[in-house]
Amino acid sequence: DAGVTQSPTHLIKTRGQHVTLRCSPISGHKSVSWYQQVLGQGPQFIFQYYEKEERGRGNFPDRFSARQFPNYSSELNVNALLLGDSALYLCASSLVTPSYEQYFGPGTRLTVT
């Protein structure tokens, strides 16, 4: 079975631009969470979605938004990119919520110049 997949693997954007990151959960998993991992730090929680509804939100500005689709895939959108948004963005999926069994994807490396 395929694990959690994320696209793109990496990308480079310019300050002020918009970016969309995508995540496909493990087949059958209905919960998706997003994390931001700045270089040298541990991941920080951004959002959790379950059955297309937002179930949790971390301490991130409104420039960050997300949504979940009927097939449980998810998008993370970031507007008006700042240099500080450069990070590895990780997606995790779980079968149900809450769940202590979360499976992470390989991440998307975003560089903002």
Add this chain to the structure above:
Amino acid sequence: AQTVTQSQPEMSVQEAETVTLSCTYDTSESDYYLFWYKQPPSRQMILVIRQEAYKQQNATENRFSVNFQKAAKSFSLKISDSQLGDAAMYFCAYMDFGNEKLTFGTGTRLTIIP
């Protein structure tokens, strides 16, 4: 708010030896989970071991075991018979019972010396 502290930015161990990574956390909750995740250069976060706070028995997964001290809010990871493939960043993480949000520490980079 819950916090997780890893005070060892880097650790190294000889192959086949034993190493212990430290983690402390702060919470006012009584029911929660603690985790150790491994992040190799491939970047994918891999679950190493999980501990439920209500269980007094320390979790063990093959060469990996934890020392969970609830009163001291301490959760260390012991890796026995270290192998080259164990080299990675190790993150300690906390999750409230009933809440899927993970709170991570800053990580410990483990190097295995052949």
